[in-house]
Amino acid sequence: MPILYAVLKNLVGAGEAKSFFSADEQQLIMDAIQTAESKTSGEIRVHIENFCFGSEVMRAQKVFTKLNMHSTNERNGVLIYIAVSHKKIAIIGDEGIHKKLGDEYWENLVKNLISNFQKNKKGEGLAQSIIECGKQLGNFFPRLEGDKDELSNSISF
Numbered sequence: 001m002p003i004l005y006a007v008l009k010n011l012v013g014a015g016e017a018k019s020f021f022s023a024d025e026q027q028l029i030m031d032a033i034q035t036a037e038s039k040t041s042g043e044i045r046v047h048i049e050n051f052c053f054g055s056e057v058m059r060a061q062k063v064f065t066k067l068n069m070h071s072t073n074e075r076n077g078v079l080i081y082i083a084v085s086h087k088k089i090a091i092i093g094d095e096g097i098h099k100k101l102g103d104e105y106w107e108n109l110v111k112n113l114i115s116n117f118q119k120n121k122k123g124e125g126l127a128q129s130i131i132e133c134g135k136q137l138g139n140f141f142p143r144l145e146g147d148k149d150e151l152s153n154s155i156s157f
Helices: 023-037 056-066 095-118 122-140
Strands: 003-010 043-049 077-083 088-094
Touching: 023 043, 023 122, 043 122, 056 077, 056 088, 077 095, 077 122, 088 095, 095 122
Parallel strands: 043 077
Antiparallel strands: 003 088, 077 088
């Protein structure tokens, strides 16, 4: 399996996946992905769904594969997975980026994200986490001339 790391935490707040973030927040998140990826060859995706029956790690791994995130040239994709009704979150870093950052980075990223969710700054908090991921990806996988955006920047549901 191409995925080497996932961090799990309880998610604060609930609702329906497609309305978990307002339209403005969704745009903020997609803009953050575009900004983050402008300085790196890495790819960041956000996937939101209502339910996660069973292991959220296994579900996030399936989504990671379904979204072809394991197919990036440098194995440097990051998936932020949220199951809103079951209040779960997983962040998956493919092997290329996980080798560079290690466990502590992902744990801190999730802690900051959860803290922002608890402050009712869901969209802003997720956008900040995405920008932070982009900075780290850019440190290890800078965007080079001719790099192409390999995956969609839209939120998947």
